[in-house]
Amino acid sequence: RKEVEQDPGPFNVPEGATVAFNCTYSNSASQSFFWYRQDCRKEPKLLMSVYSSGNEDGRFTAQLNRASQYISLLIRDSKLSDSATYLCVVNMLAGGFKTIFGAGTRLFVKA
Amino acid sequence: DAGVIQSPRHEVTEMGQEVTLRCKPISGHDYLFWYRQTMMRGLELLIYFNNNVPIDDSGMPEDRFSAKMPNASFSTLKIQPSEPRDSAVYFCASSLGSTGNNQPQHFGDGTRLSIL
Numbered sequence: 196r197k198e199v200e201q202d203p204g205p206f207n208v209p210e211g212a213t214v215a216f217n218c219t220y221s222n223s224a225s226q227s228f229f230w231y232r233q234d235c236r237k238e239p240k241l242l243m244s245v246y247s248s249g250n251e252d253g254r255f256t257a258q259l260n261r262a263s264q265y266i267s268l269l270i271r272d273s274k275l276s277d278s279a280t281y282l283c284v285v286n287m288l289a290g291g292f293k294t295i296f297g298a299g300t301r302l303f304v305k306a
Numbered sequence: 307d308a309g310v311i312q313s314p315r316h317e318v319t320e321m322g323q324e325v326t327l328r329c330k331p332i333s334g335h336d337y338l339f340w341y342r343q344t345m346m347r348g349l350e351l352l353i354y355f356n357n358n359v360p361i362d363d364s365g366m367p368e369d370r371f372s373a374k375m376p377n378a379s380f381s382t383l384k385i386q387p388s389e390p391r392d393s394a395v396y397f398c399a400s401s402l403g404s405t406g407n408n409q410p411q412h413f414g415d416g417t418r419l420s421i422l
Contacts (some may be wrong), residue, residue, distance in 0.1 A: 238414060239397070292361065293362075296349040299348065
């Protein structure tokens, strides 16, 4: 089992749709969590950190469920510019610092 | 503020040649990471440094790969000799503080490496 697993995608949605991504992690020692966005042939860029109480940034909402060991990203009113790959990132202390990136979920938003 | 700066942006070379990738982290950041990204394997952590000291190099594929960080503002990733299977995008990232502080990593633009 992979340490961080994401919905395989791709997700194809129309503009204005709401789309949700899930990510599960296997190590309970995981400490911090992030969602990154990566455009084609570009570097990953931080979209948002994920806090225990859940957090929102405009159209984006991130949630963490430590008991079930998953995080989620909700995008409301999706735009064409939201088309990208979304990477789930988990930092953990397991015999030292460790960062694990999920394989990413590709999102296509259509007009 | 300047972000993470990598050079070169693109590198095309023949197998067997030495390749050196360079990275300047964000000023003040004490963690530096080297990643490799391919379609098949996704984003893989190769090695990371804390305060210029290599902490975990378990992701380095083999002895042909080496990384150094002689000072807080510069790091290199070297491949010698290079092989076609090393072709990938190599990213450098830096962050401030430890994971316990919930600090994200900031990535450079990457070096697109092609070994012929």
